[in-house]
Amino acid sequence: MPIKILDRLEEIFIALLMASATLITFIAVVHRYLASSDLPIESVQDWLVQLDLSWAQELTIILFVWMAKFGAAYGVRTGIHVGVDVLINRLGDQKRRFFILFGLFAGALFTAAIGTLGAHFVWGNGAHYAWLSWQGLDIGDVPEGPVTPDLEWPTWVVYLAIPLGSFLMCFRFLQVAWHFYGSGDLPHHDHGFVLGNTDGSNDDMHPKDMKGAK
Amino acid sequence: MSTLIIFVLLVALMLTGMPISISLGLTVLTFLYVLTDVPVEAVALKLFTGIEKFEIMAIPFFILAGNLLTHGGVAKRMIRFATSLVGHWHGGLGLGAVLACALFAAVSGSSPATVVAIGSIMLPAMLKAGYPMRFGAGVVASSGALGILIPPSIVMVMYAVSTDSSIGALFMAGVIPGLILAGMLLFTTWYRARKAGYPREPRASWRERFIAFRESIWGLLLIVVVMGGIYSGLFTPTEAAAMSAVYAFIVVVFVYKDLSLKDIPKVLLSSANMSAMLLYIITNAVLFSFLLTYENIPQAAAEWMLTAGLGVIGFLLAVNLLLLLMGNFMEPSSIILITAPILFPIAMKLGIDPIHFGIMIVVNMEIGMITPPVGLNLYVASGISKLGLTEMSVAVVPWLLTMLVFLMLITYVPEISLWLPRTLGMLS
Numbered sequence: 352m353p354i355k356i357l358d359r360l361e362e363i364f365i366a367l368l369m370a371s372a373t374l375i376t377f378i379a380v381v382h383r384y385l386a387s388s389d390l391p392i393e394s395v396q397d398w399l400v401q402l403d404l405s406w407a408q409e410l411t412i413i414l415f416v417w418m419a420k421f422g423a424a425y426g427v428r429t430g431i432h433v434g435v436d437v438l439i440n441r442l443g444d445q446k447r448r449f450f451i452l453f454g455l456f457a458g459a460l461f462t463a464a465i466g467t468l469g470a471h472f473v474w475g476n477g478a479h480y481a482w483l484s485w486q487g488l489d490i491g492d493v494p495e496g497p498v499t500p501d502l503e504w505p506t507w508v509v510y511l512a513i514p515l516g517s518f519l520m521c522f523r524f525l526q527v528a529w530h531f532y533g534s535g536d537l538p539h540h541d542h543g544f545v546l547g548n549t550d551g552s553n554d555d556m557h558p559k560d561m562k563g564a565k
Numbered sequence: 566m567s568t569l570i571i572f573v574l575l576v577a578l579m580l581t582g583m584p585i586s587i588s589l590g591l592t593v594l595t596f597l598y599v600l601t602d603v604p605v606e607a608v609a610l611k612l613f614t615g616i617e618k619f620e621i622m623a624i625p626f627f628i629l630a631g632n633l634l635t636h637g638g639v640a641k642r643m644i645r646f647a648t649s650l651v652g653h654w655h656g657g658l659g660l661g662a663v664l665a666c667a668l669f670a671a672v673s674g675s676s677p678a679t680v681v682a683i684g685s686i687m688l689p690a691m692l693k694a695g696y697p698m699r700f701g702a703g704v705v706a707s708s709g710a711l712g713i714l715i716p717p718s719i720v721m722v723m724y725a726v727s728t729d730s731s732i733g734a735l736f737m738a739g740v741i742p743g744l745i746l747a748g749m750l751l752f753t754t755w756y757r758a759r760k761a762g763y764p765r766e767p768r769a770s771w772r773e774r775f776i777a778f779r780e781s782i783w784g785l786l787l788i789v790v791v792m793g794g795i796y797s798g799l800f801t802p803t804e805a806a807a808m809s810a811v812y813a814f815i816v817v818v819f820v821y822k823d824l825s826l827k828d829i830p831k832v833l834l835s836s837a838n839m840s841a842m843l844l845y846i847i848t849n850a851v852l853f854s855f856l857l858t859y860e861n862i863p864q865a866a867a868e869w870m871l872t873a874g875l876g877v878i879g880f881l882l883a884v885n886l887l888l889l890l891m892g893n894f895m896e897p898s899s900i901i902l903i904t905a906p907i908l909f910p911i912a913m914k915l916g917i918d919p920i921h922f923g924i925m926i927v928v929n930m931e932i933g934m935i936t937p938p939v940g941l942n943l944y945v946a947s948g949i950s951k952l953g954l955t956e957m958s959v960a961v962v963p964w965l966l967t968m969l970v971f972l973m974l975i976t977y978v979p980e981i982s983l984w985l986p987r988t989l990g991m992l993s
Contacts, residue, residue, distance in 0.1 A: 366833040376807035415622050422841020431842045432584035435894050437938050439582040454583030461591050555938045558582045
């Protein structure tokens with residue numbers, strides 16, 4: 352049950368990131384043209400001119416980086432990540448099963464490594480400082496860490512996407528591996544999904560699962 | 566030596582079927598950890614800075630715009646308009662399909678999306694009119710490849726990002742080759758249809774054509790928004806992509822009313838899913854190209870190529886063969902991200918124009934999408950037509966040959982690609 356809630360939150364989160372990045376970029380462009388053109392109503396014009404949206408670009412990037420990290424984790428669950436499966440799809444069931452599990456564990460290993468590296472980086476670039484000052488402890492020579500150029504947000508908060516997203520992705524790899532181990536099913540992404548055709552994947556960019564295997 | 570280790574490791578990992586992004590990342594981590602004393606912090610830093618470029622963000626925006634248009638009825642109206650123009654010739658519906666693919670390609674940046682949008686409507690219609698399924702599926706799968714040549718194009722953004730080229734110039738450079746290829750595909754379709762005696766549609770009157778045009782005008786205006794916006798300097802390519810997503814949303818939900826507001830979250834989620842997959846490959850490809858640069862591989866390859874005395878003609882031929890071969894096993898974005906860091910410096914040393922080189926790579930990718938075993942268009946078209954992959958591969962052969970001729974043309978006549986951006990003053 353808690354996993355279902357996590358699934359749902361993940362979906363809502365990345366869809367929202369996508370929507371807000373689009374809106375922000377749209378508003379920034381419209382604003383730029385309205386503010387530089389002559390509007391009949393002076394007060395509106397003045398208000399537009401003082402409104403500073405120079406941070407929009409930076410925020411869009413941050414939103415998309417977060418979307419990319421969490422979306423990549425979601426992608427493991429939907430089976431969208433493409434690979435070269437020409438070879439293993441021609442192997443016997445036993446061997447294919449081995450390679451699929453190998454691939455999933457390699458994914459888990461890589462994302463765990465990146466998550467750990469990312470966590471170290473975040474900790475050393477301001478998270479440690481923030482923790483100490485929040486606790487009212489002696490800061491010593493722990494660096495405060497840089498801030499982003501336009502929004503002036505602490506970069507470690509922005510970069511938190513890397514460890515959080517990577518560990519979530521690691522969890523997803525293990526989850527898919529566990530499910531595959533038990534049932535032989537893999538998630539499949541269907542590139543023609545608008546049509547609602549439900550044929551199995553045969554594109555050799557995703558591994559064939561064990562449906563129909565003995 | 567290290568070059569050999571890196572590529573053997575990469576290929577071995579990829580052949581186990583794990584995601585390409587993971588194979589790239591694991592290769593880098595393993596190599597750096599085992600064989601060098603590069604501080605791993607360097608890797609961490611690259612991970613953060615890998616996709617922090619505003620230009621890259623054009624990709625998710627174009628995907629969102631494309632998804633909105635595919636789900637909505639923009640394609641249906643474009644098909645009606647295209648068929649009213651060319652339907653009365655031999656193989657009318659086939660010609661209509663090629664032209665509709667070209668029109669849809671001008672608002673969408675992806676080939677499979679073009680195949681889905683046009684094919685799902687056109688294939689049943691062609692079957693009903695008495696065309697063999699093979700012919701229809703072949704036409705749609707191959708003309709769908711126009712999606713990445715006619716701007717906007719996600720694959721071009723990938724190339725621009727990994728070589729620091731101008732997205733605007735690449736888009737402009739794709740226009741004339743796109744029109745020529747559309748013309749060549751139309752000719753092949755017409756020729757085959759005339760020989761086989763496929764049906765013609767009744768000639769549409771100018772009044773009917775005008776009505777069909779007016780119906781599809783909202784979709785066609787998107788071409789003006791993107792290309793006009795970028796050319797006039799009104800928007801950067803990324804902004805143009807965002808504008809086209811918002812525009813597509815308004816057209817699909819409020820003008821044509823093909824989607825309702827409650828369908829939007831699903832479209833957002835599937836767009837985010839696809840974008841995140843591509844962005845994740847980019848992140849890891851950035852790591853990989855960092856490793857290549859660190860090991861001086863691009864420079865070594867360039868020097869080797871120059872001392873081997875392979876001239877421009879030989880080099881371009883070799884690149885075409887390599888890319889066509891890779892196109893059989895991988896999808897375009899990964900190929901470009903992996904090969905561009907190595908091929909691009911060589912091309913520059915040989916004095917090849919970066920924009921011309923980019924267009925040539927894109928055409929190679931188009932061909933890769935309709936050659937087995939990994940051809941996304943074949944796969945999508947086989948999903949619609951229920952033809953097997955082998956049968957699909959045979960079905961596209963006439964158009965595949967056309968595209969190979971076109972590839973030679975693009976490779977050895979740079980002016981086809983360069984004339985328009987140069988005339989518009991977008992090349993230095």
